[in-house]
Amino acid sequence: MKTLLLVLLLQSLPFQSPEVRLTERLDNLQTANPQDAAPLVDEILALWAISGSDTIDLLMDRGETAMAAENAEIAARMFDHVTRLEPEYAEGWLRAAQIAFAQQDWSYALEALNRTLEIEPRRFDAYFLLGSTLEAADRPEAALEAYQEALAIYPAYELAGRGAARIRARLTGRAL
Numbered sequence: 001m002k003t004l005l006l007v008l009l010l011q012s013l014p015f016q017s018p019e020v021r022l023t024e025r026l027d028n029l030q031t032a033n034p035q036d037a038a039p040l041v042d043e044i045l046a047l048w049a050i051s052g053s054d055t056i057d058l059l060m061d062r063g064e065t066a067m068a069a070e071n072a073e074i075a076a077r078m079f080d081h082v083t084r085l086e087p088e089y090a091e092g093w094l095r096a097a098q099i100a101f102a103q104q105d106w107s108y109a110l111e112a113l114n115r116t117l118e119i120e121p122r123r124f125d126a127y128f129l130l131g132s133t134l135e136a137a138d139r140p141e142a143a144l145e146a147y148q149e150a151l152a153i154y155p156a157y158e159l160a161g162r163g164a165a166r167i168r169a170r171l172t173g174r175a176l
Contacts, residue, residue, distance in 0.1 A: 131160065
């Protein structure tokens with residue numbers, strides 16, 4: 001009986017395209033407290049991960065597996081294939097940036113993050129990684145801006161909040 005009610009309820013709901021769902025979830029993220037934000041973030045990240053291509057999905061899976069195994073060379077190669085085959089897929093660029101960050105290749109990390117944000121300017125996770133990259137490259141003012149951009153999209157983003165607070169404290173210390 002519960003299954004029948006669920007099916008009837010789902011049938012009565014209007015279909016939402018992934019882009020409409022993404023926009024709605026990002027809008028809801030603006031006012032969500034940290035507890036309510038967690039499932040929204042999970043869904044947003046899942047929507048961003050949709051490539052629409054079995055080949056890209058396979059390469060992304062292999063890259064993620066290589067990252068988890070701390071094999072940066074294979075992960076970088078997989079994500080390079082992704083960005084070459086599907087240059088408009090922001091997720092591939094973000095993953096390439098993560099590998100470059102881990103290898104302290106600030107130049108490529110920044111290039112890949114800029115490309116990510118050109119494709120999807122609402123990527124709060126890309127802004128956070130941009131802030132981390134700029135902070136590691138000793139560009140605190142630019143890092144603070146990136147963290148603030150992440151927080152403008154996702155105000156309850158704890159990592160970005162801590163990054164911004166850390167940079168503000170550092171910059172305040174300089175001013176004194």
